[in-house]
Amino acid sequence: MAAVAEGASIAAPAFAPRERPPAFHVLAKPTGAICNLDCAYCFFLAKERLYPGSTFRMADDVLEAYIGQLIAGHTSDHITIAWQGGEPTLMGLDFFRRAMAVAERHRRPGMRFEHTIQTNGTLLTDEWCAFLKEHGFLVGISIDGPAELHDRYRYDKGGKPSFEKVMRGLRLLQRHGVDYNVLTTVNSANAEHPLEVYRFLRDEVGTDWMQFIPVVERINADGRALLQEGDTVSERSVGAEQFGRFLTAIFDEWVRRDVGKIFVQTFEAAARSWLGMSPRMCVFDATCGLGPALEHNGDLYTCDHFVEPKHRLGNIKDTPIIELVASEQMRRFGQDKRDTLPRSCRECPVLFACNGECPKNRFIATPDGEPGLNYLCAGYKHFFTHIDRPLQLIAGLLRRGRPAAEVMEILAHEEAAFAHALAKAGRNDPCPCGSGRKLKHCHGAPPDQPSAPPARGLSVS
Numbered sequence: 001m002a003a004v005a006e007g008a009s010i011a012a013p014a015f016a017p018r019e020r021p022p023a024f025h026v027l028a029k030p031t032g033a034i035c036n037l038d039c040a041y042c043f044f045l046a047k048e049r050l051y052p053g054s055t056f057r058m059a060d061d062v063l064e065a066y067i068g069q070l071i072a073g074h075t076s077d078h079i080t081i082a083w084q085g086g087e088p089t090l091m092g093l094d095f096f097r098r099a100m101a102v103a104e105r106h107r108r109p110g111m112r113f114e115h116t117i118q119t120n121g122t123l124l125t126d127e128w129c130a131f132l133k134e135h136g137f138l139v140g141i142s143i144d145g146p147a148e149l150h151d152r153y154r155y156d157k158g159g160k161p162s163f164e165k166v167m168r169g170l171r172l173l174q175r176h177g178v179d180y181n182v183l184t185t186v187n188s189a190n191a192e193h194p195l196e197v198y199r200f201l202r203d204e205v206g207t208d209w210m211q212f213i214p215v216v217e218r219i220n221a222d223g224r225a226l227l228q229e230g231d232t233v234s235e236r237s238v239g240a241e242q243f244g245r246f247l248t249a250i251f252d253e254w255v256r257r258d259v260g261k262i263f264v265q266t267f268e269a270a271a272r273s274w275l276g277m278s279p280r281m282c283v284f285d286a287t288c289g290l291g292p293a294l295e296h297n298g299d300l301y302t303c304d305h306f307v308e309p310k311h312r313l314g315n316i317k318d319t320p321i322i323e324l325v326a327s328e329q330m331r332r333f334g335q336d337k338r339d340t341l342p343r344s345c346r347e348c349p350v351l352f353a354c355n356g357e358c359p360k361n362r363f364i365a366t367p368d369g370e371p372g373l374n375y376l377c378a379g380y381k382h383f384f385t386h387i388d389r390p391l392q393l394i395a396g397l398l399r400r401g402r403p404a405a406e407v408m409e410i411l412a413h414e415e416a417a418f419a420h421a422l423a424k425a426g427r428n429d430p431c432p433c434g435s436g437r438k439l440k441h442c443h444g445a446p447p448d449q450p451s452a453p454p455a456r457g458l459s460v461s
């Protein structure tokens, strides 16, 4: 094992920034954008062009600076050491063994490390999994659904499908008892198959923790997708309404049978918002700016989605991470998430849960022509409106100290009562859903008529 280079800049910052955050979350990319796969929608791959001629391997002095400064920069005792790509496992196990050694060397008494790594899983071996288990890593593994949906955009450099290799890696993680969760990107290929994707992850993969991330790939003026610029999206991107329907369909199944057993990040975040708490998911928080991305050479950027020249904060070999994180540029970046919301958002009934989502997706105009509306707005409005009633029930249960899972019983009871009332009502009677319309024009309408409003925000099918 090679020794870690000494002398890197790991000392505590020379000055105390005025608004030094107690904790922050750096996403380190030790191979930069380099990956062994060639997924069609991957925005990282284009970033290779930002570092022409680079070897795209994090050197030991950067590794030392990253972990040493991360630890020195935290006043909190809980530190997340996070790796992402590209494909971080391309660095090889020895690199990560050195990373563990650096962390241990800088550990302060009482300090707790959380190691995380996001991987496509294709390079995992027994040796890797034993290492991940030994150090208590949380592994995020990317899979887009069953083979025919996953392989639509996720293939290797030779254009070969990657599904089998991902599943092999996933089974290895499971066999070794490694903590993992699943990240599924929602794109134009799988977006129309929400339940197929969800049931596959739940029943065949056997995961109980899922993230659904929308693919919104902006096309720049030169036809490429290097920067967050341009107001058109690639054909691989998910549509706004399509994403809303995707989340809603999964939510409807989850809220009726899986609450308390399956954790879907967006639903967990929403539940927190309905409780009046921070959603703990940067895209739905009012402000952001505590999750910078670290490139292989020590360049620190405001966010993983903004690895581009104007969002470069500096290099950690020149300036300690904490100074860059507490800098005016970073502060402004995070506050702008709230301060640049268009009026449509500021007056939106679901602002408390959506908060205009991620600034990278805010490139369309509002109906009255104001720029800066989120491309996914229509989908989020639909989703957050649709889940209001069940989330109110869940929030009410949690406030009373009851388990959220009791919502399933309440809904089953309500829906049985509704079905009963529906069966008893005459065609000219008021619809039991409370719409004020006659049954024959509402839930009793023939299927070819416009669909009826749901009963108090619930699907009754």
Ligand code: SF4
Pocket (backbone or CB within 6 Å): 282, 283, 284, 288, 289, 290, 291, 303, 304, 305, 337, 357, 358, 359, 360
């Ligand atoms: S820009 Fe988007 S992804 Fe990045 S920290 Fe802000 S909300 Fe999160």
Ligand code: SF4
Pocket (backbone or CB within 6 Å): 344, 345, 346, 348, 349, 350, 351, 354, 355, 356, 357, 373, 374, 376, 377, 378, 380, 381
């Ligand atoms: S749903 Fe649309 S209008 Fe409402 S906060 Fe979200 S992006 Fe803004």
